[in-house]
Amino acid sequence: MRADLRELIASPGKKLDFSFVLDSADLSFDGVLRFLTPVTVKGVIENHAGHITLTGVIEADMLCQCARCLKEFPMPLRRELAAYLAEELEDEDNEDYYLLEDGWADLEQIARDTLILNFEPRILCREDCKGLCPKCGRNLNEGPCGCGEDPDPRMAALRQLLERE
Ligand SMILES: [Zn+2]
Ligand SMILES: [Zn+2]
Structure with missing residues (x-):
């Protein structure tokens, strides 16, 4: 106009x-x-x-x-x-x-x-x-998806060791 x-x-x-x-x-x-x-x-x-x-x-x-x-x-x-x-x-x-x-x-x-x-x-x-989980694609605003950190700290430590090799 x-x-x-x-x-x-x-x-x-x-x-x-x-x-x-x-x-x-x-x-x-x-x-x-x-x-x-x-x-x-x-x-x-x-x-x-x-x-x-x-x-x-x-x-x-x-x-x-x-x-x-x-x-x-x-x-x-x-x-x-x-x-x-x-x-x-x-x-x-x-x-x-x-x-x-x-x-x-x-x-x-x-x-x-x-x-x-x-x-x-x-x-x-x-x-x-919170966006989408890069692994499973779930909308993280609706709750966690279970792809996160392992709840058992010993398992997490072991995984770190394995990933280093
Ligand atoms: Zn959004
Ligand atoms: Zn996920």
């Missing part, structure tokens, strides 16, 4: 609310199987004495897969949007600055960039997910 800000740029103090659905067909993230709801983007663009700011939020529900135990689970997505819009870039290294084109802002691009730059690199079903 593109927004015409020409009137807002000319009127300090003015605000413009926006709301749209982000096309998620080509959005793919590691660990996200699919979006369960439309990806909605809502916010407001304001002219603060000539400085144009954009704030808002991106929201959706996602179906994710844990990177450790491979369990599928729903997870809400929520990302804050905060950007400055300018007709000329004062600081080219500032990622939060977006250039206006003849007074128009590409809100879809801003939302996409915000999602991509702030996506968690590894999605887990819970922070302390």
Whole structure:
């Protein structure tokens, strides 16, 4: 979605609310199987004495897969949007600055960039997910599998000796 800000740029103090659905067909993230709801983007663009700011939020529900135990689970997505819009870039290294084109802002691009730059690199079903047993494949969050250490310490010592040879 593109927004015409020409009137807002000319009127300090003015605000413009926006709301749209982000096309998620080509959005793919590691660990996200699919979006369960439309990806909605809502916010407001304001002219603060000539400085144009954009704030808002991106929201959706996602179906994710844990990177450790491979369990599928729903997870809400929520990302804050905060950007400055300018007709000329004062600081080219500032990622939060977006250039206006003849007074128009590409809100879809801003939302996409915000999602991509702030996506968690590894999605887990819970922070302390124990993952799968490398031997038998059991989900260790559901309990131990019996492939662990031998309960008899003498057997463990013997096994260590054997493994050394
Ligand atoms: Zn997990
Ligand atoms: Zn096991």
